[in-house]
Amino acid sequence: MKGKVIVITSGKGGVGKTTTTANLGTALTMLGRKAVMVDTDIGLRNLDVVMGLENRIVFDIVDVVTGGIKLKQALIKDKRFEGLYLLPAAQTKEKSAVSPHQMKNICNDLKKEFDFVLVDCPAGIEQGFKNAIAGADEAVIIAIPEVSSVRDADRIVGLLEAAGLRKNQLIINRIRPRMVKRGDMMDIEDMIDILSVELLGVVPEDETVIVSTNKGEPAVIDTMSRAGEAYRRIARRLNGEEVPVITLGNEDKIFNRVRRMFKLASR
Amino acid sequence: MLEFLAKLFWRDRDRRGSKEVAKERLRLVLVHDRTSTTPQLLEALKEELIKVIREYIEIDEESLEVSFNNIENSVALVANIQVLRVKKDLA
Ligand SMILES: Nc1ncnc2c1ncn2[C@@H]1O[C@H](COP(=O)(O)OP(=O)(O)OP(=O)(O)O)[C@@H](O)[C@H]1O
Numbered sequence: 550m551k552g553k554v555i556v557i558t559s560g561k562g563g564v565g566k567t568t569t570t571a572n573l574g575t576a577l578t579m580l581g582r583k584a585v586m587v588d589t590d591i592g593l594r595n596l597d598v599v600m601g602l603e604n605r606i607v608f609d610i611v612d613v614v615t616g617g618i619k620l621k622q623a624l625i626k627d628k629r630f631e632g633l634y635l636l637p638a639a640q641t642k643e644k645s646a647v648s649p650h651q652m653k654n655i656c657n658d659l660k661k662e663f664d665f666v667l668v669d670c671p672a673g674i675e676q677g678f679k680n681a682i683a684g685a686d687e688a689v690i691i692a693i694p695e696v697s698s699v700r701d702a703d704r705i706v707g708l709l710e711a712a713g714l715r716k717n718q719l720i721i722n723r724i725r726p727r728m729v730k731r732g733d734m735m736d737i738e739d740m741i742d743i744l745s746v747e748l749l750g751v752v753p754e755d756e757t758v759i760v761s762t763n764k765g766e767p768a769v770i771d772t773m774s775r776a777g778e779a780y781r782r783i784a785r786r787l788n789g790e791e792v793p794v795i796t797l798g799n800e801d802k803i804f805n806r807v808r809r810m811f812k813l814a815s816r
Numbered sequence: 817m818l819e820f821l822a823k824l825f826w827r828d829r830d831r832r833g834s835k836e837v838a839k840e841r842l843r844l845v846l847v848h849d850r851t852s853t854t855p856q857l858l859e860a861l862k863e864e865l866i867k868v869i870r871e872y873i874e875i876d877e878e879s880l881e882v883s884f885n886n887i888e889n890s891v892a893l894v895a896n897i898q899v900l901r902v903k904k905d906l907a
């Protein structure tokens with residue numbers, strides 16, 4: 550088996566890299582693929598809590614590169630989803646505890662076993678970023694419709710290209726249809742136009758993301774979650790299916806219609 | 817009268833929605849970001865400009881400034897060139 554390594558990055562912090570990694574990893578295994586999520590945010594690990602796997606950690610990525618621990622021993626199997634694994638970051642070390650070269654080796658080993666290796670990148674453009682992209686075949690850039698995030702995303706695209714990464718796709722996160730409609734938020738076209746990268750998908754602002762993070766269950770398992778639905782569509786796209794991007798005005802209408810139907814049915 | 821015009825202008829700006837402002841600002845900032853990641857670009861452009869202009873006009877090469885500006889919703893390349901003398905045989 551030869552899978553691909555996809556780094557999930559953004560430059561700016563807090564725009565949804567970890568959320569996206571958790572949801573896409575889970576959704577890909579729901580499609581029957583084997584996926585491993587790698588947390589490279591050493592010192593600030595979070596993917597474990599977002600996935601609800603924080604109590605299962607024994608070894609981490611730093612133990613693998615320095616402590617003579619085998620990669621297999623550090624991988625945590627998610628018992629809820631067949632084929633889903635997590636390689637946690639270390640919490641008490643620094644970014645420099647892993648080198649780009651070591652990271653590349655880990656990615657190469659993992660893609661022999663998995664269809665998808667999703668690397669959750671830390672914020673910033675320093676060592677942590679360099680580590681995260683070292684073994685990547687492709688990149689997914691997360692941006693929210695705000696000036697600072699789009700600016701950082703543009704910088705990241707430049708750095709990815711300079712590092713020789715050719716396939717860089719954009720996910721626009723936290724879009725709010727109502728603000729877009731009244732002209733107070735950049736729309737999908739605006740952002741694609743400015744960044745000139747390929748669009749992978751759009752995820753709406755959605756409270757269910759917070760609810761699911763509270764529970765340690767990714768939103769994709771909640772069939773009523775709009776963000777979850779968006780992530781499931783993106784996963785199918787990553788899996789090679791042609792899935793049209795729903796423009797948000799329509800999505801809203803369709804969603805409301807479905808919800809109304811549900812309400813009627815349950816009466 | 818002035819107040820009236822000012823009001824009109826502001827109302828127009830408000831109605832436009834903040835996303836247009838965001839886009840405008842982003843365009844300019846990105847042109848700067850992108851060119852400053854390759855400072856060679858602006859330097860090379862400057863050298864070429866001087867070469868061409870020198871054939872027709874005598875300019876103050878030291879004071880030549882090339883930069884990007886936001887002008888009426890689009891990004892403009894602005895060159896500030898001090899003319900010393902137009903060559904006689906061309907005038
Ligand atoms: N579509 C969304 N709707 C609502 N909340 C969201 C959405 N996406 C992300 N969030 C929230 O935004 C916060 C930041 O998300 P997340 O931790 O995934 O970002 P990050 O890019 O990994 O941050 P960091 O740079 O610190 O690693 C979280 O509280 C998350 O629940």
Ligand SMILES: [Mg+2]
Pocket residue numbers: 566567568590595669670671
């Ligand atoms: Mg994160």
